[in-house]
Amino acid sequence: MLTSATTPCCASSSFSWPSSSAASSSTRRRPLILLLHLPPPSVAAVPIPSSITPSASRLRLRDSTMAKAKAIRVHELGGPEVMRWEEVEVGAPKDGEIRIRTTAIGVNFIDVYFRKGVYAAPAMPFTPGMEAVGVVTAVGPGLTGRKVGDVVAYAGNPMGSYAQEQILPASVAVPVPPSVDHKQAASVMLKGMTAHVLLRCVFKVQSGHTVLVHAAAGGVGSLLCQWANALGATVIGTVSNEEKAAQATQDGCHHVIIYTREDVATRVKEITSGKGVNVVYDSVGKDTYKASVECLASRGFLVSFGQSSGKPDPIPMSDLASKSLFLTRPSLMHYTSTRDELLESAGEVFANVANGVLRVRVNHTYPLSEAARAHADLEGRKTLGSIVLIPEMPDEQANSHQQAKERDSNSSLL
Numbered sequence: 001m002l003t004s005a006t007t008p009c010c011a012s013s014s015f016s017w018p019s020s021s022a023a024s025s026s027t028r029r030r031p032l033i034l035l036l037h038l039p040p041p042s043v044a045a046v047p048i049p050s051s052i053t054p055s056a057s058r059l060r061l062r063d064s065t066m067a068k069a070k071a072i073r074v075h076e077l078g079g080p081e082v083m084r085w086e087e088v089e090v091g092a093p094k095d096g097e098i099r100i101r102t103t104a105i106g107v108n109f110i111d112v113y114f115r116k117g118v119y120a121a122p123a124m125p126f127t128p129g130m131e132a133v134g135v136v137t138a139v140g141p142g143l144t145g146r147k148v149g150d151v152v153a154y155a156g157n158p159m160g161s162y163a164q165e166q167i168l169p170a171s172v173a174v175p176v177p178p179s180v181d182h183k184q185a186a187s188v189m190l191k192g193m194t195a196h197v198l199l200r201c202v203f204k205v206q207s208g209h210t211v212l213v214h215a216a217a218g219g220v221g222s223l224l225c226q227w228a229n230a231l232g233a234t235v236i237g238t239v240s241n242e243e244k245a246a247q248a249t250q251d252g253c254h255h256v257i258i259y260t261r262e263d264v265a266t267r268v269k270e271i272t273s274g275k276g277v278n279v280v281y282d283s284v285g286k287d288t289y290k291a292s293v294e295c296l297a298s299r300g301f302l303v304s305f306g307q308s309s310g311k312p313d314p315i316p317m318s319d320l321a322s323k324s325l326f327l328t329r330p331s332l333m334h335y336t337s338t339r340d341e342l343l344e345s346a347g348e349v350f351a352n353v354a355n356g357v358l359r360v361r362v363n364h365t366y367p368l369s370e371a372a373r374a375h376a377d378l379e380g381r382k383t384l385g386s387i388v389l390i391p392e393m394p395d396e397q398a399n400s401h402q403q404a405k406e407r408d409s410n411s412s413l414l
């Protein structure tokens with residue numbers, strides 16, 4: 001079990017990355033979990049796992065003068081079909097920037113909100129995506145602490161990770177520990193930092209708490225359940241079907257409610273002997289928020305952090321007054337806006353992956369060019385755990401086109 005001593009709140013101002021001298025000091029109180037495998041951010045070179053190391057020929061193909069790449073672009077808001085696979089200008093990184101060749105891209109529900117216009121994209125047309133792992137291919141003038149070949153990950157702004165290459169401010173990139181492979185990192189950084197912020201900062205879950213997690217088999221939900229269980233909480237999860245219920249149970253849910261056919265508030269009352277839960281983590285929104293309020297114990301926290309079923313209606317103050325409830329609508333970006341907060345949150349996540357507290361479920365991978373299919377499956381509630389897009393490199397595209405041609409000509413011979 002994790003204790004609050006090993007998983008500090010990200011708001012802690014005393015956090016610093018362990019230097020070699022800090023690591024040798026046994027008297028200083030510091031978060032043990034952070035002492036695991038992560039180098040400080042000034043250590044630039046991180047070995048690339050051989051399973052995903054790009055071949056030399058591929059690296060040569062995309063040298064530092066390369067200015068064009070393929071990316072998904074959205075020219076008009078709408079369904080998954082509005083995502084087009086196009087050539088874009090990438091250009092060279094400016095001061096404080098790096099260019100990465102993406103190797104694995106995390107798909108998040110927020111990408112759907114931007115594509116549909118639930119949230120406004122900064123410009124039209126735009127490239128969606130807020131999470132990627134990649135290899136640095138160029139660094140801006142004068143930048144220190146990053147170099148070509150580094151493996152880095154980012155989650156959040158700037159939008160635009162559904163691309164073979166992307167320019168990023170160096171300040172948003174964190175090193176990926178060698179123990180975590182690229183697909184895992186792309187599927188866990190944004191979702192895992194969200195889980196960290198929700199469980200350790202927004203409401204600090206402790207042993208003895210009872211928590212309710214909606215969409216418990218989803219990308220964020222799976223990690224929330226595992227981490228809350230590790231913190232010693234009793235975890236109740238809601239899911240839409242049996243397959244998802246089985247995963248939620250494996251992920252540490254002590255009780256699973258199939259909310260497509262069971263009444264959530266009634267079941268939670270039964271499970272908690274009428275007391276209710278200390279906190280509800282609600283990312284479903286419209287379809288669940290009323291039951292979420294009903295499920296809370298006196299002085300409970302409703303943490304509304306998403307709206308996969310639609311925007312929840314406003315909650316009248318009187319509904320909070322009846323049990324002295326707390327309501328918050330957190331965004332990951334506001335809890336990782338400083339470099340220290342970002343490194344602490346990412347550090348907690350990668351350390352928990354490395355030490356086995358979090359099992360990363362990369363259940364679905366798609367070629368980047370088929371991002372529309374990934375979105376359709378995510379919105380259609382067909383996915384469990386995380387979704388990752390894998391960019392095809394130009395030589396691979398050429399090969400796959402050649403193979404497709406050969407298949408076609410062979411089939412015409414049959």
Ligand SMILES: NC(=O)c1ccc[n+]([C@@H]2O[C@H](COP(=O)([O-])OP(=O)(O)OC[C@H]3O[C@@H](n4cnc5c(N)ncnc54)[C@H](OP(=O)(O)O)[C@@H]3O)[C@@H](O)[C@H]2O)c1
Pocket residue numbers: 107108109110190191194215216217218219220221238239240241244283284287305306307308309310330331332333378379380381382383384385
């Ligand atoms: N506030 C933040 O900073 C922050 C950060 C990250 C993510 N989020 C939010 O966290 C949520 C989960 O994100 P994720 O990327 O991990 O997605 P996800 O949970 O893997 O996918 C969404 C899940 O929501 C459930 N759902 C219920 N009603 C739905 C509906 N009408 N349409 C689609 N799905 C529905 C489905 O699970 P069932 O089939 O089991 O119902 C579905 O699998 C999203 O709402 C996202 O916006 C918020």
